[in-house]
Amino acid sequence: MTSTNGTTSNTPPAGQKSSFLDYAPAPESTAILNLKSEYGLFINGEFVDGHGTSFTTISPSTEKTIATISAADASDVDAAVKAARRAFDRSWSTISGRERGKYLFRIARLLQERAREFAVAESLDNGKPIKESRDVDVPLAAAWFFYYAGWADKLDHAGLGANPRALGVAGQVIPWNFPLLMLAWKIAPALAAGNTVVLKPAETTPLTALLFAEVVQQAGLPAGVVNILTGAGATGQALVTHPDVNKVAFTGSTAVGRLIARQIAGTDKRVTLELGGKAANIVFDDAPMDEAIEGIVNGIFFNQGHVCCAGSRLLVQENIHDEVVDRLKARLTTLRIGDPLDKNTDIGAINSAAQLERIRALSKVGEDEGAVRWSAPCDLPEKGFWFAPTIFTNVSTSHRIAREEVFGPVLSVLSFRTPEEAIAKANNTPYGLSAGIWSDKGSRVLAVADKLRAGVIWANTFNKFDPASPFGGFKESGYGREGGRHGLAAYLAPAESRPYAAPAIQAAAVEPVAIETPVADADPQTPTKFVRRKGANK
């Protein structure tokens, strides 16, 4: 058995007895992908060249260049925001919710039709295993559009009273860990609520956002409703601070989230931040053992641990600590690390050299502080960015690896004696995004969940996402919720308020907000109905 591209680590050395577990390579074909060698910015429905310095995006599993990507400078950001504003004023805010819903349904269906293509592109650009992009990222992204498509004509029920209004132009900045899925989390509710968007994908993972721009064209969305700007931190900064952006939505690190909050302080921009986490995964001694082990593995090694809500702190009841660690190690030795495009790969590549460096540095700190490190025995490919699944035992709550977000396949194991201690330790973090509880006793699960300060709590499972379920954090994990009705409300204002707190004297000069203008509905079968014209103050 030979590896197709040198990155599969499961091939036995020559001469060694081959084993069934060295599954023959089963690579997903990249033939379905028609990538261009260069990608521009997607502004006003078209791809245009950016004015910043172009950069390349590479595949983290091979370090091979995938495409050259334009970078947006401040003038590009301005052009994109202007396009979004025009689209908001002229088309998107004037059509009925049902019409908006049709566009969103169309996008969702196109994502499903092109699912394989998106999955391959995502694994290529991000490094995550194809089985994950195929079974999780892409289907969930489509599900998000389907879900919010259904909301588009039901905004009266979003919890803000009758006739809530869109905010205007949303500036959205997303991370590299779930490039397409985070795009869906951001764009679907924004469009359903009637906003237009300018979205900046992460510098290392722009590919699926650019493919999504093609979907936007395919769906015939009015020009400017969705704009995609690629670039680095400066592009994101120019976007969120742009004076004509009404709503800022950011998912990423707490440090950058803080910076954004500071930069937009004093403006009337709405903001939702979904930031870091250091989730506790609490395993009680009556937990279903095999499923708990799976949940621990899924909690921290899913997506190479590049998950803000990853269960990176395992809190295990002391009387089963050794057994859990033994079983965990046995399970980790069966994980398959290698070529992200191989359908049998469980763990893919670390997204970037910089992230790999950070994971290595924090792991080194863990060892230096006295925690015991164990890494799954596996041959890592020579090219690309790789880190073996690693667990630290003997970790105490004061260790940096128990407090700081590693954002990689590194698990810290701590123990507790009583439910009370488990709760105290779980809450002993500046973060509060998610938590997991493993117990066969329903009353204990509910009682503990009640006291955990985390936005999402999973019981006897982990890392489960659904568009109907709101997601967001406590404390330094951010504010605002994405998903569900709450995620929709984050892109709406009550009928009376307006996106700008314009001085009263000027307010009279702008188009009144509350006037209702009859607009012919696109569907001749339905009677003309009143569609609100939103005051754009422009």
Next chain:
Amino acid sequence: MTLSSSTPLAPAARAIDIIGADLTEASLTRYLRGLPTVDAVGLAARATDLGSRSIKTTSKAWALDKIISLIDLTTLEGADTPGKVRSLVAKALTPDASDMTSPRVAAVCVYGDMVATATEALGNSKGEHAPGGINVAAVATAFPSGRASLRVKLADVADAVDAGADEIDMVIDRGAFLAGNYGRVFDEIVAVKAACQRPDKSYAHLKVILETGELNTYDNVKRASWLAILAGGDFIKTSTGKVAPAATLPVTLLMLQVVRDWHRLTGERIGVKPAGGIRTSKDAIKYLVAVAEVAGEEWLEPHLFRFGASSLLNDVLLQRQKISTGHYSAASYVTID
């Protein structure tokens, strides 16, 4: 059944080693109830995950041959005749008349009264120690319901062993199990095991059928699996094939976890046999993956893993022919048994 019951159980070395010398119905019950529970959703998710492995080219070719060598080719019908059993044996000996490189199956599985016919038909190829040998497995203990007196069940076993059965597939008393009468189930398995002994002191292999479709919950399956192993079973088997659902991937996965844990605890390896409902190569490969990744590759041998199946063999042969010829054959290119 109450926890205070202290009826001494029949001697069973494994149970005494694990539970202690004061083996009683009460201590057995406490032990079984103390096992970690099973989360049904998580178990199903893990099974789905294992089932999504993509087994291609060389791995697939190896898997197809391995599947054949793990099959208990089965006929368990009221209409079984000597002719039908001889035909089954012929198929077991020569699975693919057009390709003699095909491995033989592990065993033929028949009702007890057909053991003599099967033995005679196998001739020199009977028994795992013969070159290319095939075992004769007999279902016994009032299969499939198990609703008979212990005396009748033991006579059923003894008849099959006397007739030359290499393996006995017994059913547990699901009624007693569901009534909480674990001691009764345990004693019966111990007694059947004793009845498997031949005059030369060797034993016919004992497969214990849990009939998981009737036990209904995964917690029950887990307890019954431990119970069967503690009582001396060499194999735990999912189903008779007469009750739906028969073998499923999650239930087999759970039983593999039990034998893995038993090995972890004692160093001893117990076999697993999913039976009923596995009809395609694609499904069977999922089971191989589960065995290799959960229990370990060393379980992929006929003394530790079997498929109880009848139609599976021909589907595997068609897949095998596809690999060697490059195209799919029609069903008429494999023989019916």
